[in-house]
Amino acid sequence: MNTVMLAKIDEKQVKDIKKLGSLFIMGLFISLLLSSCNDNEHIKLQPTTISNIYPGDITKVNKIILVDGFSGKRKEITEKEQVINMLDQIKDELLIPEENQEGGVGYIFRVILYEDEKIVMDFTPHHIQNINFKFNDNLHQKLKEIFEVQFERKF
Numbered sequence: 001m002n003t004v005m006l007a008k009i010d011e012k013q014v015k016d017i018k019k020l021g022s023l024f025i026m027g028l029f030i031s032l033l034l035s036s037c038n039d040n041e042h043i044k045l046q047p048t049t050i051s052n053i054y055p056g057d058i059t060k061v062n063k064i065i066l067v068d069g070f071s072g073k074r075k076e077i078t079e080k081e082q083v084i085n086m087l088d089q090i091k092d093e094l095l096i097p098e099e100n101q102e103g104g105v106g107y108i109f110r111v112i113l114y115e116d117e118k119i120v121m122d123f124t125p126h127h128i129q130n131i132n133f134k135f136n137d138n139l140h141q142k143l144k145e146i147f148e149v150q151f152e153r154k155f
Helices: 002-035 080-090 137-151
Strands: 063-068 074-077 109-115 118-123
Touching: 063 080, 063 137, 074 080, 074 137, 080 137, 109 137
Parallel strands: none
Antiparallel strands: 063 074, 063 109, 109 118
């Protein structure tokens, strides 16, 4: 009789363990599903400018590196007047976020802003601080002119 009782207890325990295991797997699946959501879905996307996105005082930028997306070549700008002039041309262009934040690949123009030797902001005209933006013809033309002067070739 004791062995029959032990068998019943074991069957009940097995059923309870299966229920707990199923609940655990379901909970794990739900948490993975929720954590896979894009972080940008939680941010209210609204029009902005490079000045507004810049984390700090954009006037403290003292070095800019331009990256040619075709060749990968870089140009470093450290002359204060050039840095100020370049930032003045692009910093207030209106950027409108894409509704679809899935992203894209590649770039023509990449700009890296430094304060001393620390990278403070690294962006392309379409992607800044993990947000994808619609094409801005004014910004594109200004960057095109800057890059053509700095790289001494057509873009």
